[in-house]
Amino acid sequence: MTYxxxxxxxxxxxxxxxxxxxxxxxxxxxxxxxxxxxxDPRRVAIEHNLTIIKRQTFPEVVIGEGxxxxxxxxxxxx
Amino acid sequence: xxxxxxxxxxxxxxxxxIVGTGKYSSHAVMAQxxxxxxxxxxxxxxxxxxxxxRSKESLLxxxxxxxxxxxxxxxxxxxxxxxxxxxxxGREAGLSNWVKLEVIGDERTLFPDNEALIExxxxxxxxxxxxxxxxxxxxxxxxxxxxxxxxxxxxxxAPIGSGLGIQNVNNMRIIREFARVPLIVDAGVGTxxxxxxxxxxxxxxxxxxxxxxxxxxxxAMAQAMKHAVIAGxxxxxxxxxxxxxxxxxxxxxxxLVGR
Numbered sequence: 001m002t003y004x005x006x007x008x009x010x011x012x013x014x015x016x017x018x019x020x021x022x023x024x025x026x027x028x029x030x031x032x033x034x035x036x037x038x039x040d041p042r043r044v045a046i047e048h049n050l051t052i053i054k055r056q057t058f059p060e061v062v063i064g065e066g067x068x069x070x071x072x073x074x075x076x077x078x
Numbered sequence: 079x080x081x082x083x084x085x086x087x088x089x090x091x092x093x094x095x096i097v098g099t100g101k102y103s104s105h106a107v108m109a110q111x112x113x114x115x116x117x118x119x120x121x122x123x124x125x126x127x128x129x130x131x132r133s134k135e136s137l138l139x140x141x142x143x144x145x146x147x148x149x150x151x152x153x154x155x156x157x158x159x160x161x162x163x164x165x166x167x168g169r170e171a172g173l174s175n176w177v178k179l180e181v182i183g184d185e186r187t188l189f190p191d192n193e194a195l196i197e198x199x200x201x202x203x204x205x206x207x208x209x210x211x212x213x214x215x216x217x218x219x220x221x222x223x224x225x226x227x228x229x230x231x232x233x234x235x236a237p238i239g240s241g242l243g244i245q246n247v248n249n250m251r252i253i254r255e256f257a258r259v260p261l262i263v264d265a266g267v268g269t270x271x272x273x274x275x276x277x278x279x280x281x282x283x284x285x286x287x288x289x290x291x292x293x294x295x296x297x298a299m300a301q302a303m304k305h306a307v308i309a310g311x312x313x314x315x316x317x318x319x320x321x322x323x324x325x326x327x328x329x330x331x332x333x334l335v336g337r
Contacts (some may be wrong), residue, residue, distance in 0.1 A: 074138060
């Protein structure tokens with residue numbers, strides 16, 4: 001790994017997304033992350049560090065290092 | 079015969095049959111079965127979005143949300159905390175504050191944990207939810223849930239997905255007698271006669287998933303269940319004849335030829 005690689009790597013943010021490690025190159029809003037993941041914000045509910053966030057605040061809430069995010073939707077069930 | 083409407087927490091439903099959305103071979107078959115069932119309330123589960131595979135179609139694309147009321151469940155939750163957390167996410171993802179509350183106590187039977195269920199009901203009622211708890215076929219548990227503010231009680235007929243039909247008919251009768259909120263038999267239905275029996279015992283509604291989704295022909299079974307629920311309800315309202323040990327002739331005993 002060159003120093004440049006290391007610097008780039010060190011700058012990565014690690015979050016826990018749906019229980020898995022997920023890396024971001026910079027802080028991003030919840031709305032930004034959903035866009036990157038191609039998830040329709042109207043179809044999901046999100047918990048950010050154990051607090052449910054309202055859909056209208058998705059553009060404002062910024063995800064930072066170590067944050068825990070749960071993105072859920074409806075699936076078939078009885 | 080005119081029937082009183084099926085009302086839960088002030089909301090009127092056209093059908094007394096509530097159906098699930100799980101285990102169908104395809105979303106298309108599910109949509110056809112839903113239409114055939116005549117149901118206007120469907121249950122859904124709340125799960126993590128699959129981040130790595132976004133190709134799957136959304137369940138909601140196959141539910142006629144103009145006609146169907148969506149009831150999120152807390153299936154798979156084993157503690158009151160998990161169930162409350164899941165219910166709150168379901169409320170955020172959906173359009174209502176209703177929840178089919180499940181707190182499971184055992185993996186093999188999927189029987190509810192009464193104590194945790196009552197606790198979760200209290201928390202969610204206080205938080206403004208309309209709580210429909212999936213419960214054991216226990217009249218005392220049902221009464222406690224009602225006291226905790228449940229909008230209906232939903233005792234199981236038999237274990238989830240078992241298709242055994244109503245196992246404890248007498249308990250169901252007692253629950254009927256005790257309940258001051260709607261009684262919905264939830265789980266255990268295997269075929270149309272099971273649903274009809276639930277309604278004949280005086281249930282206000284029946285909730286099922288596997289009986290339809292797992293049938294060889296789900297759309298036909300959905301249609302059968304629609305008629306079974308209507309027939310059972312009518313029979314309950316009509317008032318059945320008493321059971322007797324011996325025969326009573328239906329034809330006149332006088333005027334017989336050759337006597």
